[in-house]
Amino acid sequence: MTTFNDTVAAAQANPDLEQPYASLGLKDDEYARIKEILGRRPTDAELAMYSVMWSEHCSYKSSKVHLRYFGETMTEEMSEKILAGIGENAGVVDIGGGNAVTFRVESHNHPSYVEPHQGAATGVGGIVRDIMAMGARPIAVMDQLRFGPADAPDTSRVLPGVVDGISHYGNCLGLPNIGGETVFDESYAGNPLVNALCVGTLKVDDLKLAFASGLGNKVMLFGSRTGLDGIGGVSVLASDTFEEGAERKLPAVQVGDPFAEKVLIECCLDLYRAGVVVGIQDLGGAGLACATSELAAAGDGGMEIDLDAVPLRAENMLAAEILSSESQERMCAIVRPEDVARFREICAHWDVTCAEIGEVTDGEHLLIRHRGELVVDAPAHTIAHEGPVYERPWARPEWQDEVQQFQGVEKPTDPEAVKAALLAMVGSPALCSRAFITDQYDRYVRGNTVQAQHANAGVLRIDEQTHRGVAVSADASGRYTKLDPNMGARLALAEAYRNVAVTGARPVAVTNCLNFGSPEDPAVMWQFRDAVHGLADGAKELVIPVSGGNVSFYNQTGSEAILPTPVVGVLGVIDDVRESVRNKLGTVSGTEELYLLGQTFDEFGGSIWQQVSGAGLSGLPPRVDLANEEKLMEFFQQPGVVSAAHDVSEGGVAQAIAELAIYSNKGVSLDVSGVHDDVFTALFSESASRVVVAATDGAAVVRRAQELGIPVVKIGETIDEPVVRVEGQFEVPVAELTRAWTETLPRLFSHAVGANSVV
Structure with missing residues (x-):
């Protein structure tokens, strides 16, 4: 097996040989373009830099032409609160009072x-x-996870290891994990999705950007030492070489040290407070190659770097290896000469290794020396910003019409059969409790978590004096998106928006992580293009800006692509987190009446019932009118109307009610005759723009809904007996629902726990 490391090493050892650019992921025309830019054959270090920076992961070469649509649909009203947007490390939103919030979601699928x-x-x-x-100071994380079938042997390898990795790193950092999703589907069997989201806070005046300006300013590398782990990591793994039957370039996956990162966080915050940082960039994908070229390209000059000054933890590393290493817990800062001593002093206080590795120069070239030789001499912007841009063919696949032909689902009519369907749904891997996973995460560290596990959205206190806070949710349905990519993306946006709105927060910004198959497949590019348009147009309709995002292509095993999965995150602001709406019954005294806001249709395309019943994936997903989502958001802007709320999405009203009863250990009596004339549809349809609310004053709920033009129907009330009763149909003890809901994942994965743990 030939690795990235082997390839660059062989090339450097044999300078007269033909350069192995194809093994580094470059096409013939891309290599020719590099020679044209330089006017000569690239050095091995230059070839390594261009290969990682022009990779799909770093350059977005297949997605740029479509991602531009986000900018084309951005209005002045949408962008006025965005302090940093698309193209920056993360989106930053002004939330008032001199405070800002930053958030972003990224993929780490193939590693x-x-x-x-x-x-x-x-x-x-x-x-x-x-x-x-x-x-910013990071204050919370979330995760969006997708695996193969829950009972598949390899899922028992991947899921416990992934969850253990998330919990180990996040818990050690002292960051609460406030929410996420875990989805199982055959399409992810050989290609799981691991999307991580982080939220941070900062003062508006403390915003930092990634640019190198100021002639003579120094380039400071600080954090962990540079090693051989992760060389060529994301740039090689996130490519068409990650296919069944192909020669796989599988470099060592990066090795993380959360304790080093925890110290690095505090060190960075001290550096910011001291005012000694002009510009800063983290070292992630493509490592120092990315940090130096992007800082220089975004600045007002060139840059000179001496790789001999880079602190290493491996001997005799080649220039290409140092530049391409993705060793973790490293940052690169631009510092004025007069501030270098103070910079070093702060790093020393935190016992963080730092080194002056270069300086900002005039001109536009990035010059890099190693062992006394000039190994890189190239215009920085050509490395960072002038990667190829492909207008790949896209076409609606021939099979799309067939998959959209709804094959129907069995709708039980016998009360006992409907009850059995409810228990099957609640206990299915698709809808069962994720406590087996989320109990491994610390949700309340730092003391500002208001809502997390089982919540509609994660809610965090930002200001301890005013109790101002934020709510965050991230959602996606690959099943919906395969049936209709445009509507699937809109539905992901709608659900994340609704989850945030139901807490009482006002949505203010969107981020995304777009996970798709090979961009060289016209059907995949059609899915991608339609999803981007659906998300961008939907954001425009909601007047909520897309502040940033990430694209992950080549998610497939062999020629079989994953379900197209556009993960959409929404950030909302809430004036007082003490008034946030929870999804737990019984927090007030007396009987609570239950109402359904929104309209229910016979919509089962892509539904969980379709999956659980074995009907196969077919039909059209639910339709969503985003104006209805705005109305629901406005409903929850008036505090005190409801005592609890639960959004309705996968599994329909039945799942929302079951979860409310389970969370609260509270009985519920339902009459769904006013929801739909078919009981099964009333319970399990997945129509959008719906919320179940509880209130002691039902008249106030009706009045508020009618003011906003929201359909509203009373569907029941809480009762003392711990059962969920559907009038005229069946009843099931809450304890039985709880067992069905909680036992599934422990039964499937308890035997695998520990096999992938790090002690």
């Missing part, structure tokens, strides 16, 4: 399949450093 623990752990570490690079 997490190769080495689940370290792949997931370093995914968390990488997204945290993106937030640090904006001048």
Whole structure:
């Protein structure tokens, strides 16, 4: 097996040989373009830099033409609160009072399949450093996970390792994990998705950006030493070489040290407070190659770097290896000469290794020396910003019409059969409790978590004096998106928006992580393009800006692509987190009446019932009118109307009610005759723009809904007896629902726990 490391080493040892650019992921025309830019054959170090920076992961070469649509649909009203947006390490939003919030979600999919623990752990570490690079303190993480079938043998290898990696790194950092999703589907069997989200806070005036300016300013590398781990990591793994039957370049997955990162966080914050940082960039994908070229390209001059000054933890590293290493817990800062001593003093206080490795120069070239030789002499912007841009063919696949032909689902009518369906749904891997996973995460460290496990959205206190806070949710349905990519992306946006709104927060910004198959497949590019348009148009309709995002291509095993999975994160602001709406019954005295906001249709395309019943994936997903989501958001802007709320999404009203009853250990009596004339549809349809609310004053709920033009129907009330009763149909003890809901994942994975743990 030939690795990235082997390839560059062989090339440097034999300078007269033909350069192995194809083995580094470069096409013939890309290599020719590099020679044209330089006017000569590239050195091995230059070839390594261009190969990683022009990779799909770093350059977005297949997605740029479509991602531009986010900018084209951005209005002045949408962008006025965005302090940093698309193209920066993370989006930053002004939330008022001099405060700002930054958030971003990124993928670490392929490394997490190769080495689940370290792949997931370093995914968390990488997204945290993106937030640090904006001048912010990271305050919480979330995760979006997708695996193969829950009962598949390899899922028992991958899931425990991924969860252990996330919990190990996040818990050691002291960051609460406030939410996420775990999805099982055959399409992810050979290509799990591990998407990590991080939220951070900062003062508006403390915003930092990634640029190198100021002639003579110094380039300071600080954090962990540079080693051989992760060389060519994301740039090689996130490519078409990660295919069944192909020669795989599988470099060592990055190895993370969360304790080093925890210290690095505090060190960075002290450096920011001291005012000694002009610009800063984290070292993640493509390592020093990325940090130096991007800082220089975004600045007002060139840069000179001496690799001999880079602190190493491996002997005799080649220039290409030093530049391409993805060793974790490293940052690169631009510092004025008069501030270098103070910079070093702060790093020493935190016992953080730092080194002056270069300086900002005039001109536009990035010059890099190693062992006394000039190994890189190239215009920085050509490395960082002038990668190829492909307008790949896209076409609606021939099979799309067939998959959209709804094959129908069995709808039980016998009350006992409907009850059995409810228990099957609640206990299915698709809808069962994720406590087996989330109990491994620290959710309340730092003391500002208001809502996390089982919540509609994670809610955090930002200001301890005013109790101002934020709510965050991230959602996606690959099943919906395969049936209709445009509508699937809109539905992901709608659900994340609704989850945030139901807490009482006002949504203010969107981020995304777009996970798709090979961009060289026209069907995949059609899915991607339609999803981007659906998300961008939806954001415009909601007047909520897309502040940033990430693209992950080549998610497939062989020629079989994953379900197209656009993960959409939404950030909302809430004036007083003490008034946030929870999804737990019984927090007030007396009987609570239950109401359904929104309209229910016979919509089962892509539904969980379709999956659980074995009907196969077919039809159209639910339709969503985002104006209805705005109305629901406005409903929850008036505090005190409801005592609890639960959004309705996968599994329908039945799942929402079951979870409310389980969370609260509270009985519920339902009458769904006013929801739909078919009981099964009333219970399990997945129509969008719906929320179940509880209130002691039902008249106030009806009045508020009618003011906003929201359909509203009373569907029941709480009762003392611990059962869920559907009038005229069946009843099931809450204890039985709880057993069905809680036992599934422990039964499937308890035997695997410990096999992938790091002690």
